[in-house]
Amino acid sequence: MGATLPERDTRFKTEDVTKTRGNDFEDYMLKRELLMGIFEKGFETPSPVQEEVIPVAISGMDVLARAKNGTGKTAAFCIPVLQRVDPSAEHIQAVVMLPTRELSLQTSAVLKELGRHMEVNVMVSTGGTPLRDDLARLCKAVHILVGTPGRVADLVRRGAAKCSKATMLVFDEADKLLSGDFDGDIEEIIRAMPADRQMMLLSATFPVAVKDFRDAYMRSPAEVNLMEELTLKGITQYYAFVEEHQKVMCLHTLFAKLEVRQSIIFCNSVSRVELLAKRITEMGFSCFYIHSRMEQSDRNRVFHEFRKGSTRHLVCTDLFTRGIDIDTVNVVINFDFPTGSETYLHRIGRSGRFGHLGLAVNMITNKDKKELFAIEQELATEIKAIPREIDRSVYCM
Structure with a gap:
């Protein structure tokens, strides 16, 4: 516990973040204060998705962007949002929707870091936290409201989150947000905003629900597609065929x-999740766990400590599959094999962030064989049997 993780070697990155047109952030005529935040965060040049999205989004056009997990989608919308916000106007100007509490906290942190010199007030609001605290914060000026649909819609209904002048609406992990779980809340938020608002939808997968939403609500969006196929570059995938009792x-x-x-x-x-975390600890390895039934304060603490590197291993449910960006994660293990190619894609995408290499190991029992084959077919990929020795160069460079 508390061990310091070694610095990650950044000399090798996959082309989904390196194959750029050679643009610089200065080319987009960004505010000086925003450029300061960008460079202080360590961003040197824009990634391909940022090159495609930033100039279009700054112009005010609707954007529908599809790119691999870990290629810079968050900054691709955060930078235009910050560029278009007017700090002197003391009302909500942008609403950013995320499907989970953890992703909301992470995105608000990115906005705050990038906008640290801009006097822009960013507020994050999710379920599982005291409503009265959010109501009190909205009595003061908020420029960017980040949160999950249920809580934001509640604030809108109460008249606390006044969005009648909000000109930007962003959906990150749009496929999950539009999967049907949040329909009523999302419609309520949209109705509270001006008809000529700008909408930005970003995700790694675009199912039919996203296309239907585009046709219903978006105005001739600029479509950015940097995914010719669904599989993730830089992630080596293996399966280990085991009996259930052999998994531990x-x-x-x-x-x-x-x-x-x-x-x-x-x-x-x-x-x-809880049983496996207990077994891992009994084996002598440091381990945390996180799932949706935990108190929000406990979830926040675990997420923060894992992000800091206080432990090497985290056991979780699919709560953690969406957009969580921790680039020190180089191994993902599916102790239980997922159902569906999109869940699989998002799970293994937790490794190999921002063009680094990663490893995904899947434990397969007899009942998983059919699903394994189906995912290989859908993703046009091959998940190979795990070798006796795994070359460290495929996930450690």
């Missing part, structure tokens, strides 16, 4: 053999 021992072997900077281990239920 298999995990022990992986921990012993792999050079894990940090790992995320996925289970398909809350009870299995």
Whole structure:
């Protein structure tokens, strides 16, 4: 616990973040204060998705952008939002919607870091936190409201979040937001905003629901598609064929053999998450766990501590599959194999962030064979049997 993680080697990155047109952030005529925040955050040049999205979004056009996880989508919309916000106008000017509390906190942190010199007030609001605190904060000037649809819609209904002058609406992980779980809340938020608002939708996958939403609500959006195929570059994928009772021992072997900077281990239920975390701790490895039934304060603490590197291993449910950006994670293990190619894609995308290399290991039992084959077919990829020795160069460079 508390061990310092070694610095990540950034000399090798995959082309989904390096294959740029050679633009610089200065080319977009950004505010000087925003440029200061960009460079202080360590961004040197825009990634391909940022090159495509930033100039179009700054112009005020609607944007529909599809790009791989970990290629810079968050900054691709944060930078235009900050550029278009007027700090002297003391009302909500942008609403940023995310499907989970953790992703909302992470995105608000990016906005605050990029806009640290701009006097822009960013507020994050999610379920699981005291409503009265949000109501009190909205009595003061808020320029950018970040949050989950349920809580933001509640604030709109109460008249606390006044969005009648908000000209920007962003959906990150749009496929999840438009999957049907948030329909009523999203419609309520849209109705509270001006008819000529700008909308930006970003995701790695665009199912039919996103296309239907585009046709219903967006105005001739600029469409950016940097994904010719669904699989993620830079992530080596293996499967280990095991019996159910062999999974914990298999995990022990992986921990012993792999050079894990940090790992995320996925289970398909809350009870299995807690049980596995207990077993991992009993094996002598430091481990945290996180799932949707935990108190929000506990979830925040675990997320913060894992992000700091206080432990190498985190066990979780699919709560953690959406956009969580921790670039020290180089190994993802599916202790329970997921159902569906999109869930699989988002899970393994927690490794190999921003063009770095990553490793995904899937534990497969007899009942998972059919799903494994289906995912290989859908993603046009091959998940190979795990070798006796894994070359560290495929996930550690």
